[in-house]
Amino acid sequence: MKTRFVLINTSHAGNVGAAARAMKTMGFDDLVLVAPRWANVLRREETIQRASGALDVLNNARIVATLDEALDGVSHLCATAMTPRDFGPPTAAPRAHFEMLLKSELLRHEALSQEAQNPSNPSGDTPADPCAAPQAGVAFLFGSERFGMTNEDVYRCHVALSIPTNPGFGSLNLGAAIQVIAYEWRQALGGFAVQDATPPRTLADAAQVAGMLSHWEQALTSIGFLDPAAPKKLMPRLNQLFNRAQLSPEEIHILRGVAKAMIETAQAKR
């Protein structure tokens, strides 16, 4: 779904850079600034520094004078607001709202495609043209660092998103708030895959573990730690420990090496 981030009256150039970086990490690139404090904010040194490589998002960004000019092509407006209002859209946590939003979008698309397949239009009225359906798009609106969003801007929105925070300290930095919203929205859209930072592990099978344990039983007896006449629960305990550890074949190999060295040492001493 088309996604736009709209920053209204942003004061700190660094936050514009942080916004671009946060958006890009989550795969979004449509940034619109409404009446920022600095007209040249997209080229300021602090902006570029904090964007840390998300220069394409900055180059793509538009600066406009009014909120109206920022909202072409988006149909669902999400305010981000902390301060209570006498009136306005319902408040929701991002995760719950995004889930609901995507479900209702899905239902709408299904209904549209059914109508397209069955154009007989039993209602007797002009049929809805699926191609004329507005491109659904969502915009996330962020107010200024010091004052947040104006009532006037909040009133236009479909929902006031509120990141659930510490009741005694709810104030996220603007860049941090954009990072959380962008992350949650990306997760809701299906997310990115996590790339394994380490090679995936294969697991040893139960026979390999049992073989290794019997090797250890022999080794622990040889070094005098296990008394075969009174074994207590030592081996079952080690079995449990190694079960929890989810050993790989390589680790079985290492542990067998240790057992072997114990036995050899014990034999050499005799």
Add this chain to the structure above:
Amino acid sequence: MKTRFVLINTSHAGNVGAAARAMKTMGFDDLVLVAPRWANVLRREETIQRASGALDVLNNARIVATLDEALDGVSHLCATAMTPRDFGPPTAAPRAHFEMLLKSELLRHEALSQEAQNPSNPSGDTPADPCAAPQAGVAFLFGSERFGMTNEDVYRCHVALSIPTNPGFGSLNLGAAIQVIAYEWRQALGGFAVQDATPPRTLADAAQVAGMLSHWEQALTSIGFLDPAAPKKLMPRLNQLFNRAQLSPEEIHILRGVAKAMIETAQAKR
């Protein structure tokens, strides 16, 4: 669960401030810095500025020389790592890992309390003393801004958390990464409630909506927009529109006022 954030070799004072702020917004306060670049980082102006009121977290924070000194009382170590390693703990996305971690903690606690209730200990072994069970605690480790975590530090961890990001641009700012991890962990722990920023809406019942619609039918006829002889589907359409809008009693009142004014104007013109 006891939660600690450990920042290793952090270079930028601003990021330490951002970390404190991000932690506090999610209700965490245990921050340990391992060998930061600046010995006085907790008192630097940039730190205090970016902490934006989370001074108690800074005042609480400890500076230590080695990772070892940072890990007392925590049993589960989460690395945060982007760069691939030849070897190390398994990689996981935060949301999935936290869910699993809390489930296994729950099972462990249930088992402990069952053992406490039933001290007969059929295994014939020394019983586990539930009070002696280590206080489970989790630490989130963050490496330096430029080089991330060393292999040596990653090897000690139980998991390498990876925030799912744009495959072409995965680099979150340190403060932003801490914000996302703190947010996800808080959500996993049950989250904070979202405070309504606007008063909750009551909904008009179907009888009120039907009464308003019949008022409008009369009004639209009076102004010549609706032809009672050929009403087409105008009223059902308006009915659908107002159903989607989920009207409140107050809005019914407003819409009835509009209908009344239409009728009065039409009558005055006659």
